[in-house]
Amino acid sequence: MQTRKSMESSIPYVVLGLIYAFLLCLSWTPDTIRMMFTSQYWLPELPGIAKMFSSEMTLALAWIHLLAVDLFAVRQVFNEGLENEVETRHSVSLCLLFCPIGIVTHVVTKALTKSAQSY
Template sequence: MSWLQGLMMILRVLVVVTCLSAAIASPISGRWRPLAFTALHTSLSPYAVPLRCKASPRAIAWNGGSIHGGLLHLTSLSSAADVGNSFVDALPALLQPSAVFTASNAFVLPFWALMVIAPGAQVTEKLMRSVTPFIVLGLLYLWLAVISSTFPEAVEGLGQGAGQLPVLTKAFSLEPVVATGWVHFLAEDLFVGRWVYLDGRKNDVPIRHSCLLSLLFGPLGVVSHLVTRDIVRRLREAKDGATGEPAVEDVLLKGSR
């Protein structure tokens, strides 16, 4: 079993635990939550095995399964997309991909605002030297990846990597996959912005414009910072090599601290 198959197996186990918890323990309006046990069979394939568990006969009938000898036999869904949809529909509102997407956006904005508006503030430097934001984003990303793994199209598309653009495009047509990719972008962009900020503070280089570009256009922020740093370095070398020259770099640095 390759490392990718092993990772997907771990994610699927997490899906199974969540599905069983929601289906067995959460009645709604006197009825069992209609989270299809059938989804588990499809999402676990080709590693699926009969699951031994206790469940309401009504819940089993609702979801098209049957119990024989204490074993829950699961039937396939008519549409593979129903696997992920059934899982997502059973989640609490705060754990839905759309809610995680919104929360992730709100989470990163204060860090960007501080780097652009108050780069010299002590609180800004303290926050940007911390790794906590990336741990939080990493956990949000992991949760969205678990949700995405319940969609066969996502597993197929992401499993094949960037080798086949049409397959990857199909995978990103799913809302949970888009949310997963977006949190990926948020984390990577913030990491880049953090590097620009810390490097700029270390070398006493203007950083507001580069941090803003990192927020909006990612890699362009890095290019902007490298160019700015080189210009400032050359101006400082020119100043050191001549007497009576105006401190041009002081004009660039004014208001950036």
């Protein structure tokens, strides 16, 4: 029951969003924008991206971004597992380690569960 309540809460996303917005405001300067969008087409280029990721602030932003995406994926997998009565413990764990693998595992588990239930 406690897990279900914590998965329904939007507080983690609000907190991560506020932290992300705060760090984003601190990290983006006119130099940052110039560094990222140096081409005539206003597209990021590899040297600018590499220079950005040498900054601790950019790495913190990337970490928070990945954490929020992973948490969102875990929430979706968990809720879908409850709705469809599919085991999700392994998929949730894999989502927290490497999100795409966890999602694929969940899709496979869901398909196997449906095919087993149809027999």
